[in-house]
Amino acid sequence: MRQQIVAGNWKMNGTIPETENLIKQLLAGDSKNERATVLVCPPFISLQAAAKALEGSHIKLGGQDMSEHEKGAYTGEISASMLLTVGASHVILGHSERRQYHAESDDLVNRKAKAALAAGLTPIICVGESLEQREAGQTEDVVGRQMRGCLNGLGPDDLKKIVVAYEPVWAIGTGKTATPEQAQEVHAFIRDLVKDIDTSAGEDLPILYGGSVKPNNAKELMAQPDIDGSLVGGASLKADDFIAIINAC
Ligand code: 13P
Numbered sequence: 495m496r497q498q499i500v501a502g503n504w505k506m507n508g509t510i511p512e513t514e515n516l517i518k519q520l521l522a523g524d525s526k527n528e529r530a531t532v533l534v535c536p537p538f539i540s541l542q543a544a545a546k547a548l549e550g551s552h553i554k555l556g557g558q559d560m561s562e563h564e565k566g567a568y569t570g571e572i573s574a575s576m577l578l579t580v581g582a583s584h585v586i587l588g589h590s591e592r593r594q595y596h597a598e599s600d601d602l603v604n605r606k607a608k609a610a611l612a613a614g615l616t617p618i619i620c621v622g623e624s625l626e627q628r629e630a631g632q633t634e635d636v637v638g639r640q641m642r643g644c645l646n647g648l649g650p651d652d653l654k655k656i657v658v659a660y661e662p663v664w665a666i667g668t669g670k671t672a673t674p675e676q677a678q679e680v681h682a683f684i685r686d687l688v689k690d691i692d693t694s695a696g697e698d699l700p701i702l703y704g705g706s707v708k709p710n711n712a713k714e715l716m717a718q719p720d721i722d723g724s725l726v727g728g729a730s731l732k733a734d735d736f737i738a739i740i741n742a743c
Contacts, residue, residue: 497700498716499657499723500740501533501618502730503558503586513540517547519733526552530723530743533584534730538572545581556584556618559592562605574613584616586725588644590663600643607644611652618657618702618725619644621684625664633662634683641687653695657702658684659725665705667727674714674721677703681720709738716743 508516513536525532535556536544545555561571577585587610588603603619610617621640623633637660645653660680665672672680681701689696703715704725715721723743729735 496698496722498530498743499533499700499702500527500530500736500743501556501584501586501659501702501723501725502535502736503589503704503725503727504534504536504731505558505591505727506537507731508536508540510540510543513537513544514547516731516733517544517553520553520736521548521551523733523737525733525737525740527740527743530740532740535584535586541577541580541582548581554584555580555582556586557582557615558586558589560585560587560606560610560615562602562609564609574610574615577615578613582615584618584657585610586618586620586659588620588640590620590622590661590666594663600640601646603644604646607648607656608652611648611655616655616657618659620659620661620704620725622661622663622666622705628662628664633680637680637684638687641684645688645691650692650695653688653692654698657700658688659702659704660684661704661725663705667706669706671706671708671711671715672703674718677715678718678720681718685720707739709735709742712739712742 533554535558557577587606592598607617623636627636700722702723702725703721707724707726
């Protein structure tokens with residue numbers, strides 16, 4: 495049985511008091527699911543307060559990005575060890591918003607993934623095609639290229655420690671979700687690609703779906719054989735919706 499994960503990517507939302515309040519609501523509600531790891535990824539500035547609010551609970555903590563460097567003169571950056579010492583276990587890498595607004599390449603995501611693994615953080619590597627690419631029939635080309643670029647040089651042991659999130663760009667924040675069949679097709683493609691490198695790493699790889707996941711579509715998506723959970727944006731900011739998605743897993 496593969497590990498199931500439901501992760502909330504809060505993006506640039508929530509002040510520290512709002513973060514504490516949302517965590518309080520999650521912990522007061524039915525946010526536990528024996529079958530799934532639950533993870534929240536607040537903005538960097540809220541991580542410490544979030545870690546305190548989550549102390550002793552079942553909810554894990556992740557960063558939304560990190561530097562490829564260990565330390566030094568990189569103004570504005572946050573390192574893997576900084577994330578670890580604040581209590582994070584995971585880090586989202588290569589989100590399409592980082593690729594789009596901060597020109598992140600597969601090469602850079604690859605270097606960040608290696609730095610995360612070296613530090614002992616679990617990278618959640620995001621891939622996904624744009625609407626134009628899907629309509630031009632290039633989904634597998636694009637996702638395949640992203641996957642190979644981001645995983646370049648990772649051996650079987652590393653591949654057993656990563657998580658992949660398939661997030662079609664056209665489904666993020668648009669209310670347009672991939673159908674379960676569309677998502678399943680790409681998830682199976684991603685798994686096969688990793689299996690070609692190492693069979694058991696591919697079999698065990700948790701592949702999350704992200705893009706307008708809501709309480710009313712989560713169950714059908716996560717029921718697909720190669721969908722092992724979800725990376726939730728907007729709906730993870732509402733405790734009731736996020737809890738419903740956790741329980742749909
Ligand atoms: P939405 O759930 O708001 O579409 O965002 C998805 C996402 O980008 C998660 O990383």
